[in-house]
Amino acid sequence: MIGERRCGVAVIGGGPAGLAAAISACEAGCRNVVLVERDRLLGGILNQCIHDGFGLHRFGEAMTGPEYAQRDIDRFGELGLEAMTGSMVLELSKERELLVSRRGEMVRLRADAVVLAMGCRERPRGALSIPGTRPSGIYTAGAAQNLVNLENMMPGKKICILGSGDIGLIMARRMTLEGAGVEAVFELLPYSSGLPRNIQQCLNDYGIPLYLSTTVTDIVGDDRLEAVQVSRVDERRRPIPGTERIFECDTLLLSVGLIPENELTRMAGIEMNPATGGAAVDDNFMTSVPGIFSCGNVLHVHDLVDWVSLEAAEAGARAAAYALGQVPRRESIVVRPGAGVRYTTPSRLSGEKNVSIAFRLVSPGRDRCLVVSADGREILREKRVRLHPAVMEHLRVKAADLKGCCSLEVSVQ
Ligand SMILES: Cc1cc2nc3c(=O)[nH]c(=O)nc-3n(C[C@H](O)[C@H](O)[C@H](O)COP(=O)(O)OP(=O)(O)OC[C@H]3O[C@@H](n4cnc5c(N)ncnc54)[C@H](O)[C@@H]3O)c2cc1C
Incomplete structure (x- = not known):
């Protein structure tokens, strides 16, 4: 039997990305957020990571994985958010309709906006x-x-x-x-x-x-x-x-290696970024299908959970805005990896706001510069003493430098 439901923002996955996205969607004004998690518990992969080293950037403390997750689980509870645990999303359509298997029952969930936060699996x-x-x-x-x-x-x-x-x-x-x-x-x-x-x-x-x-x-x-x-x-x-x-x-x-869990993403006909194995997104973390957003390890494999949470909070806020009727302007600037860069995300920018570009390098290096060029004109250069492909790099680009440009390239020199 299939039950029917509607919601403002549906979040798929209850790891750190899904928790941060749901919390920020609620804080951004969407009162009808539903998080769907296939496991019994919230927290995602952090539940099995009992070593410390989590949260150094976000909280300024070294925490274990469960301690880090608990902070967001507590906030999720304080906001009175709804989690459908023990529930697996089996299907996702372009029309933002989810088919959820929940303890032997099927539920069709229609959402105004969807956040993909399904994490990744091991090779x-x-x-x-x-x-x-x-x-x-x-x-x-x-x-x-x-x-x-x-x-x-x-x-x-x-x-x-x-x-x-x-x-x-x-x-x-x-x-x-x-x-x-x-x-x-x-x-x-x-x-x-x-x-x-x-x-x-x-x-x-x-x-x-x-x-x-x-x-x-x-x-x-x-x-x-x-x-x-x-x-x-x-x-x-x-x-x-x-x-x-x-x-x-x-x-x-x-x-x-890890493989982003993008079966649902492909099912919804979302354009992929072959270099990351995740969706191609714009600077609002919106995919090529309007109203469907992606964040966390399902978007690209992160080195630290702190970046997962920060990125997902932004995606959740944007999804809430979309659900509340604020449709973002379509992006016009293409972002490409240049020499020495394996991938960049987001893939497209509107050029209307300052944006953080995340990327990974092809090989290690010392005393090199990270360079951003807009239509071939250098707009940003930052020196790094040590570079390593395992470390995710970020560069913040100002909207003022993007005026009138069509393409952006990040390279190592
Ligand atoms: C062993 C290990 C050590 C790590 N050490 C560190 C460290 O020291 N410091 C650090 O900062 N980071 C560390 N990380 C990285 C950090 O744990 C991840 O970056 C983070 O957990 C990714 O969050 P996520 O929400 O994107 O994915 P996940 O945590 O994987 O959560 C995804 C969730 O989605 C659910 N899901 C998937 N598909 C569906 C579906 N169809 N329906 C419903 N639910 C679904 C899954 O059950 C899961 O709960 C480590 C990771 C691992 C694995």
């Missing part, structure tokens, strides 16, 4: 094509984190980690603290793909070796993993014959 082994057998003992780092921190179960005793993304680094430390031996972390690239602070605090402080330009080339074991074979790779990331080494282990954790 699994299948996406890597590692040869070898299929024994047990191979987990994504996030799945292992869930087992250890929420289910009180240890995935294994002798651990190898493929990929130096932040989740893998955090898990290297976590497994060590829980008494497991972490043999090594292997990274395909010639530099770490995690934040420099995590390399120091999670590997160097515990004497865990990081092998760069190295990947797993074979899996050994029948029922249970017994060892991995690793090889060094050349500059085109191909294994170099003769460099094979065997590492005995009973568990391999994969920390090889």
Whole structure:
């Protein structure tokens, strides 16, 4: 049976992005906000991140993931906002109609504006094509984190980690603290793909070796993993014959990237940004479908949750304005990544207000400049001592510098 409902702003996802978007939509004057979360609890991935380091920029404090989430959950409650937990959005249309499965019932929710805040999932082994057998003992780092921190179960005793993304680094430390031996972390690239602070605090402080330009080339074991074979790779990331080494282990954790959860976004026919795997949005975080907004990790994978919350608060306020009848002017300026920049977001600007452009770099560097050009004319240049692809960069561009321009490019020089 299908129930029918209407609301002002519907937020999909109850992680830090969805919470911040719902709170700010309400604070911006929309009284009819509904947040839909498939899990039993609000908080998203933060619920399993019991290490500290969250909230340094937003609150000036180092908090654990659950502590950070609780601040927004408390505010959400104070505002009397409605969360449909244990409810999964199965369909989304261009007309902003959601089909929600809720404890065995179907609900059709019609919204004046929608905020997408579905987060991302981890890249699994299948996406890597590692040869070898299929024994047990191979987990994504996030799945292992869930087992250890929420289910009180240890995935294994002798651990190898493929990929130096932040989740893998955090898990290297976590497994060590829980008494497991972490043999090594292997990274395909010639530099770490995690934040420099995590390399120091999670590997160097515990004497865990990081092998760069190295990947797993074979899996050994029948029922249970017994060892991995690793090889060094050349500059085109191909294994170099003769460099094979065997590492005995009973568990391999994969920390090889995150994929924004954009099935609903595609279903609604929203234009995507191929470089981020998220929607292409304007400076109001609105997608190509009017009234549908996107923020947080489903838009692009963030390094810090503080930026997720700030971005989502802006998206929520804009969604509320849309629901209240203030339709933004369509954007006219295209934003492109230039030399040394992997992606930029937003993809389009109206040019009517100051805007923060978020972007990531292709490779690490020292003593370089981040440069913004409008139609080929330099409008902003900022020096950086250290640059790293794991760190999300921001540049604030003034509306006054955008007058009459058609395209904006961000580059490293
Ligand atoms: C292991 C790990 C360590 C981290 N460490 C740090 C750190 O030290 N400092 C820091 O600042 N950041 C850290 N982060 C990053 C931070 O946790 C993320 O940036 C943040 O959680 C992203 O928020 P989000 O709301 O976009 O996504 P999520 O937290 O993933 O929330 C998305 C929510 O959407 C729900 N959802 C998805 N699809 C649907 C659907 N169809 N219907 C209903 N609900 C749906 C999901 O259930 C989920 O609750 C870490 C992340 C991880 C995984």
